Amino acid sequence: MHSDYLKRILTARVYDVAQETPLELAPRLSERLNNQVLLKREDMQSVFSFKLRGAYNKIAQLTPESLAQGVIAASAGNHAQGVALGASRLGSRAIIVMPTTTPDVKVQAVKARGGEVVLYGETFDDAYAYARQLEVEKNLTFIHPFDDPDVIAGQGTIAMEILRQYQQPIDAIFVAIGGGGLISGIAAYVKRLRPEIKIIGVEPVDADAMSQSLKAGHRVKLSEVGLFADGVAVRQVGEETFRLCQTYVDDIILVGTDDICAAIKDVFEDTRSILEPAGALAIAGMKAYVEREQMHNRTLIAVACGANMNFDRLQFVAERAELGERREAIFAVTIPEQPGSLRKFCNCLGKRNLTEFNYRIADEKEAHIFVGVQIKNREDAQKLTETFAEHDLIAMDLTDDELTKMHLRHMVGGRSPLAHDELLYRFEFPERPGALMKFVESMSHTWNISLFHYRNNGSDYGRIVVGMQVPPQEMQKWQDFLDTLGYRYWDENQNPAYKLFLG
Numbered sequence: 270m271h272s273d274y275l276k277r278i279l280t281a282r283v284y285d286v287a288q289e290t291p292l293e294l295a296p297r298l299s300e301r302l303n304n305q306v307l308l309k310r311e312d313m314q315s316v317f318s319f320k321l322r323g324a325y326n327k328i329a330q331l332t333p334e335s336l337a338q339g340v341i342a343a344s345a346g347n348h349a350q351g352v353a354l355g356a357s358r359l360g361s362r363a364i365i366v367m368p369t370t371t372p373d374v375k376v377q378a379v380k381a382r383g384g385e386v387v388l389y390g391e392t393f394d395d396a397y398a399y400a401r402q403l404e405v406e407k408n409l410t411f412i413h414p415f416d417d418p419d420v421i422a423g424q425g426t427i428a429m430e431i432l433r434q435y436q437q438p439i440d441a442i443f444v445a446i447g448g449g450g451l452i453s454g455i456a457a458y459v460k461r462l463r464p465e466i467k468i469i470g471v472e473p474v475d476a477d478a479m480s481q482s483l484k485a486g487h488r489v490k491l492s493e494v495g496l497f498a499d500g501v502a503v504r505q506v507g508e509e510t511f512r513l514c515q516t517y518v519d520d521i522i523l524v525g526t527d528d529i530c531a532a533i534k535d536v537f538e539d540t541r542s543i544l545e546p547a548g549a550l551a552i553a554g555m556k557a558y559v560e561r562e563q564m565h566n567r568t569l570i571a572v573a574c575g576a577n578m579n580f581d582r583l584q585f586v587a588e589r590a591e592l593g594e595r596r597e598a599i600f601a602v603t604i605p606e607q608p609g610s611l612r613k614f615c616n617c618l619g620k621r622n623l624t625e626f627n628y629r630i631a632d633e634k635e636a637h638i639f640v641g642v643q644i645k646n647r648e649d650a651q652k653l654t655e656t657f658a659e660h661d662l663i664a665m666d667l668t669d670d671e672l673t674k675m676h677l678r679h680m681v682g683g684r685s686p687l688a689h690d691e692l693l694y695r696f697e698f699p700e701r702p703g704a705l706m707k708f709v710e711s712m713s714h715t716w717n718i719s720l721f722h723y724r725n726n727g728s729d730y731g732r733i734v735v736g737m738q739v740p741p742q743e744m745q746k747w748q749d750f751l752d753t754l755g756y757r758y759w760d761e762n763q764n765p766a767y768k769l770f771l772g
Contacts, residue, residue: 416507
């Protein structure tokens, strides 16, 4: 299929709506990583994403009869805008089915580009199934977001531009993976012409459908996916994209939320542009790959694939970027409740800057300190842990603990003698009217909430931590509640930070 995709990409129709985006040097990031880093700026497209390439190429291949009937797609993001714009340019009707939970700003963006929006269901799967139903009922053509040769070929024109724009040796190209359309098109073209270039895919650790599928040797459907990088939150990759990735992709790197936030900041510092989480995924993966492989003086390209960022998310991104960049560490330190202990603790910190400091007496013998510290790197955090131990202070590094980062550091509390039979759980739910009420109403009226923390992250989903007093004899009823609620959850009862500060 090499020659097939080479021809498809070379003859793809994308430039009626897409522009050839710049391939730009990222000087600050290059210096920090000791490699030459180039960014392919797909965030500069008119819809702020690469998605219009594949969508338009697919629509442009349709017969006049099919164009007259119209097209349909299911999407809550960038694909929706690409389909709407492409269909409008070609004089075709476009119906976009979006989940009812889609933020209004995205709905209006699709309408502004000529799309007819149908809101249906609470999830993408619901919207997708309904779009397929309307496809048959109204005799429309379905425009798949990734699992279609014409869509893949449209995305592959990015690789054509890269190899034309940079004709010197390239060591690796890093590409975000959702359903696999973008990396499939890029890999098929690059491996045909420059097979020595490594193609490295990047996925979030909680949305790694392609990574799991390649390891299993068949397509794996995830039971749930993380929603932070919503542009790549795909439960199952495509059949054709899986086949192409099996053939051409050299490696896949997984990164966490903090790493993605740090990458958003890196790109901002070099370009003054703000990528969306999925758009910064390739940069985060490139940084992790450089660290893992100890690479120096190489030429690395990362596709900055989207910039449809929700402005309200920026506070969360800024907070987590410091953790992702390993510039901040969070510790829980237990000190003896006696004169001179706090001075000993401060001496251990030395001249490091604090980002926060919370002190809470525990009992007559000891006190607990929750502290954020600016560090140079992870080795610096390890060194600080060892310093605490040398001075007989018990310290836990909580930098990678999600309960701590998302909730505990924003809470004021302590132990309560009233909180008997307390269970602690974290939940994640779609940020929509009534979601919290559904949660509360689903609980047994015999249970008491002993702790509750919610914080709006400016995104399409909410995160809460709940302390619930459940009598031992009702544990099965509690488990039934968890099983039927339909929200992602995490049991935090054994979390050491909870035991120290709230348990």
